[in-house]
Structures are given as C-alpha cells and as structure tokens.
Amino acid sequence: MNGPDPRWVQRYHPGPAAGVTLVCLPHAGGSASFFYPVSAALAGSIDVVAVQYPGRQDRHDEPQVSSISTLAAAVAEQVAALGPRPVALFGHSMGALVGYETALLLERTGQAPAHLFASGRRAPSTARPEAVHRLGDDALVAHVRELDGDTGVADALEDPDVRAMALPALRADYRAVETYPVASGPPLRCPITVFTGRDDPVVTAAEAAAWGGHTLGTFACLTFPGRHFFVTTHRDAILSEIQRRLTLVPSTVG
Known part of the structure; x- marks a missing residue:
C-alpha cells in the first residue's frame, strides 16, 4: 500500500516534517470531523x-462495521501505511477501544505506538450489561443527549434528515461496543x-483507573469536570497534556 487510504x-x-503522528479515533456515531479542532490547535x-x-459523512453509502476488532484491523493497516514516523493513538469513547485493539495489533507486528490516549471509556477489562443498540430511535437519541450534557454534541440529531442519516451508524457502533468481549490479553x-x-x-473513577492494568509502561489518569463529552469543553487542557507527553517521543523510529 502506497500511503493510507x-x-x-x-x-x-499539513503536519510538521518530523515528529509524531497523532491518529484520532471517533466515538460511537462520530466522524473524523470531530477532530478538526484538534488538528487546527x-x-x-x-x-x-x-x-x-x-x-x-463521505462514507455514508458504505456498510457500517459492527465489530471493534474488525475496525481495529482496518485502522492498524492504515496506521502502518502512514510511514516510519512514530505514531500515537487518541480515541474517545468507542474510539478508545478501537485505539487499544489497534495498539495491540501494532505491537504484535513490531510497530508499537508511542502512546495511547484513551478518553471517556472504561478499561477494556471492565464490563457492564448494556443494550443501547436495541433501543428505539427516540430512546437512542435521548440516551445520547443524556450523555452529552450541555456541550451541544447531540443537537444535530434534532434535525430529522440528520437523524435518519446518523442513527444507523450510531446503532452499529453501539452494537460493536456492547458486544466487545472483556479484554484478557x-x-x-x-x-x-x-x-x-x-x-x-x-465511566466511574475506578473503571477509568483500571486502564493502568493494560500497560507495562507509564500510566496517568486525569479527571476533568463534566459528563461524557468533557473533551469538547476541556479541549485546550487535554491537548496541552497530549502535546507535553508527545514532546518526549523520539522523532524517529529505531
């Protein structure tokens, strides 16, 4: 493969000529554009x-993927195609699980990521009985709004056309998350x-802290005020933490 798809x-x-590539992985129902402000900052x-x-979005006519492992395998292939520079992974909610599984795959092939940033998701070794993907449309939207708080992430779902286009992907993503097996690797x-x-x-404090059991490297768990989409209201502080940690990564692999 000549570069990623x-x-x-x-x-x-445009990114700098050297340094780390930060690969951002969206939440359930989310899209790449959620990270446009991250890229700009x-x-x-x-x-x-x-x-x-x-x-x-631009892939709306393609079938949804309802498996975290299938998504991670595709993402790992694309990350490998980015080239030899170091890579870090930043996933929010479902994206944190995709990032974790992607990191496992990359390590198995000798392309270990420099860092995994997991946001808004309990550790893969924890589990809750959930069946959000089986809710009716109105109940599913209400669930997203309850997670949202007052950040405005769910506002677009009030538009009937947006809702009709977004709900199939949202439901498939929830199915992927809720059928994800407890990690034991x-x-x-x-x-x-x-x-x-x-x-x-x-995500409880204990469920977030349990991520520490998934690494032999250093671990930090940082808590911010807010509900599930705290990443939008505390973006600057979170990006400052990411930037600080990635400055410690060597600019070449080897």
Missing part, C-alpha cells in the same frame, strides 16, 4: 490525522494516558 485517513492541516507542532469509519508496552469526566455516567 484517503477514505479512512483524513488530514486537515496542534497544526505546526504535531501531525494530526483523523480516522473516518465506514457508514458516515497481555498488557501493552506503550504508555497509556486516560482522560475521564468527573460526572460521566458511563
């Missing part, structure tokens, strides 16, 4: 690319930094 990997701003210092899952070698919301209804 542009359907999967989107780069909104880090432009010039970190090369930022965002993954576009099938079944949304070996810990990663790369560092893990976790970001969590103090009032997030789907």
Whole structure:
C-alpha cells in the first residue's frame, strides 16, 4: 500500500516534517470531523490525522462495521501505511477501544505506538450489561443527549434528515461496543494516558483507573469536570497534556 487510504485517513492541516503522528479515533456515531479542532490547535507542532469509519459523512453509502476488532484491523493497516514516523493513538469513547485493539495489533507486528490516549471509556477489562443498540430511535437519541450534557454534541440529531442519516451508524457502533468481549490479553508496552469526566455516567473513577492494568509502561489518569463529552469543553487542557507527553517521543523510529 502506497500511503493510507484517503477514505479512512483524513488530514486537515499539513503536519510538521518530523515528529509524531497523532491518529484520532471517533466515538460511537462520530466522524473524523470531530477532530478538526484538534488538528487546527496542534497544526505546526504535531501531525494530526483523523480516522473516518465506514457508514458516515463521505462514507455514508458504505456498510457500517459492527465489530471493534474488525475496525481495529482496518485502522492498524492504515496506521502502518502512514510511514516510519512514530505514531500515537487518541480515541474517545468507542474510539478508545478501537485505539487499544489497534495498539495491540501494532505491537504484535513490531510497530508499537508511542502512546495511547484513551478518553471517556472504561478499561477494556471492565464490563457492564448494556443494550443501547436495541433501543428505539427516540430512546437512542435521548440516551445520547443524556450523555452529552450541555456541550451541544447531540443537537444535530434534532434535525430529522440528520437523524435518519446518523442513527444507523450510531446503532452499529453501539452494537460493536456492547458486544466487545472483556479484554484478557497481555498488557501493552506503550504508555497509556486516560482522560475521564468527573460526572460521566458511563465511566466511574475506578473503571477509568483500571486502564493502568493494560500497560507495562507509564500510566496517568486525569479527571476533568463534566459528563461524557468533557473533551469538547476541556479541549485546550487535554491537548496541552497530549502535546507535553508527545514532546518526549523520539522523532524517529529505531
């Protein structure tokens, strides 16, 4: 493969000639454009690319993927095609699980990521009985709004046309998350930094801290005020933490 598939990997701003590529992985129902502000904020210092899952935005006519492992295998292939520079993974909610599974695959092939940033998701070794993907449309939208708080992430779902286009992908993503098996594999070698919301209804402090058992490297768990989409209201602080940690990564692999 000559470079990543542009359907999967989107780069909104030119990245620096050297340094780390930060691969951003969206939440359930989310798209690559969620990370446009991340790319804009880090432009010039970190090369930022965002993954576009099938079944949304410019890929809306493609079948959704309802398996975390299938998504991770595709993402790992695209990450490997980015080239020899170091790569870090940043996933929010479902994206944190995709990032974790992608990191495992990359380590198995000798292409270990430099860092995994997991946001708004309990550790893969924890589980809750959930069946959100089986809810009716109105109940599913209400669930997203309850997670959202007042960040405005769910507002677009009030538009009937947007709702009709977005709900199939959202439901498929929830199915992928809710059928994901409890992880029992070996810990990663790369560092893990976790970001969590103090009032997030789907992640407790203990569930966030349990990510520490998934790495042999350094681990940090940082808590921010807010609910599930605290990443939008505390973007600057979170990106500052990411940037600080990635400055410690050597600019070449070897």
